[in-house]
Amino acid sequence: MKINIIFYFFVIIFSCNLYAANLNITVVNQKQQVIENAVIYINEAIPNLTKNSVIIDQLDKEFIPYVTVVQKGSSVNFPNNDEIRHQVYSFSKAKQFEIPLYNGKSSDPIIFNNTGSIAMACNIHDWMSAYIYVVDTDKFVITDKSGNGIIKNIPNGSYEILVWHPKLKGNVKTTAQQVTILNKDNNLDFQITQKPMMKAWRAPRSTNRRGY
Amino acid sequence: MNKTILHSLIVTFFAFNVHAQDGEWVEWIADAQFSYNQIDNLNLSAFSDDQENDHQISFTALLGRIYQLNGTSRFHILADLSKANFDDFNKMNNTELGLNLGFRHKFGLGFHKPYLQVNFGYKDTEFSAKSWDRNAYDAYIELGKHFSDKITASISYAYTQMDGKPWMTVLPEISSEVFDQNYWQSALIVDYLIYDDWLISANYRYRNGDLTSACTPDNVVKVLANNTVNAITTDDIFGGCVYQISGETHTLSTGLSYAISRHSGLNFSYEYLEGNAGTLNYDSSNIQLSYNYRY
Secondary structure, eight states, X not given: OHHHHHHHHHHHHHHSXXXXXXXXXXXXXXXXOBOTTOEEEEOOOOTTOOOOEEEOEEETTEEESSEEEEETTEEEEOOBOSSSOEEEEEEETTEEEEEEEEOBSOSSOEEEXXXXXXXXXXXXXXXXXXXXXXXXXXXXXXXXXXXXXXXXXXXXXXXXXXXXXXXXXXXXXXXXXXXXXXXXOEEEEEEEOBOOOOOOOOSOOOTTOXXX | OHHHHHHHHHHHHHHHXXXXXXXXXXXXXXXXXXXXXXXXXXXXXXXXXXXXXEEEEEEEEEEEEEEEOSXXXXXXXXXXXXXXXXXXXXXXXXEEEEEEXXXXXXXXXXXXXXXXXXXXXXXXXXXXXXGGOEEEEEEEEEEEEEOSSSXXXXXXXXXXXXXXXXXXXXXXXXXXXXXXXXXXXXXXXXXXXXXXXXXXXXXXXXXXXXXXXXXOHHHHXXXXXXXXXXEEEEOTTTSSEEEEEEEEEEEEEEEEEEESSSSEEEEEEEEEEEEEETTEEEEEEEEEEEEEEEO
């Protein structure tokens, strides 16, 4: 009987992760508007990160999703699910690439070995744009439409949390906040300054303008 | 001569297409526009006592296809059908059937690379008042560039040759083919994104060549007394004469666009035209509200 009690005690103890907690984060801009598609991540350099394979789709002449986070060394496939052709490219410092005009599956995945932001676009359809953010950690999240995100199962300890967004004004380091995780969930609010950057116009205009 | 130039350009256009390798028919073009126009001085009269205003409702549908040559060049071919109805001047009601061929080239890879657009068009327009029927050929060239994520600008040049039909002779020594016209126009267009879904635009257009004006018989006498008109005939629409005269116009327009979705938008524009021909001065304006859809 006593052995059973001790056994169940240890089962309960170890089934609960006492050494990890969640971080609930909300991101707003300088006007207190909630920010969707903000990347929140722990600033750490984990060696030998898992190299994932990620898909960025092209549908209805848009990249889906608009913002993607990948771990350093991961590869991204760009299948084209439109019945037309796209030409994907990036001039970003973290990764420069070009996938020549294609439809269907792109030939080879692109591997992202450097951390940072990568802006990409389609050379045929100027309004098509999207972002990849490469991180050195497996602890990250992208905010939803309400500006919320949860980084789960963070081990106890002190961390620097950073936020990046395509419209972020200034260096990502300026967003840094320190947080200490100690067995319980934490809430963290970020306010970032956005620059007035626009996504290229797509909606139709007068039929007299025939720039196809 | 002008027709020869036009034909040569079209031949060149198709000759270029023949050399295309790895080209492919890609996107469909299926556009529609429903618009309301309030037009002041619809008859472009130079005299304030016979200037007519009206409201117009029009519908335009475009159907076509794009041929992608490579990562920087593409052709399009499209047919368009347009129907316009006027509130008071019903005889101005018209149906337009057109064909448009275009070539677009982007000078390299990247959002900020400039582009060149060359279009050739043919339009047949039939009015309720048959004397106004015409067909038109035009060649259009546009050079544009995204200067930033907010600002896009373009300059364009267009040459149009119109063929009308002879109508009632008013003066034996003057042609009655008022709608046989040639003119060219050049425009500067600047688009500015206010927000992701709001855009404003400003447009200046200079037009030089033949223009059409209609006025009452009393004013026609004044026109003929001091000016050389190229052609004149009787007019069923405005109840006097319609004449052709060589002149120039300057048009300023401004627009506001709202993106309802990826495929549809609301567009508002105001256009003001001022021009002169001989001793005559013209001005007119147009307010347009349109709903546009693109497949």
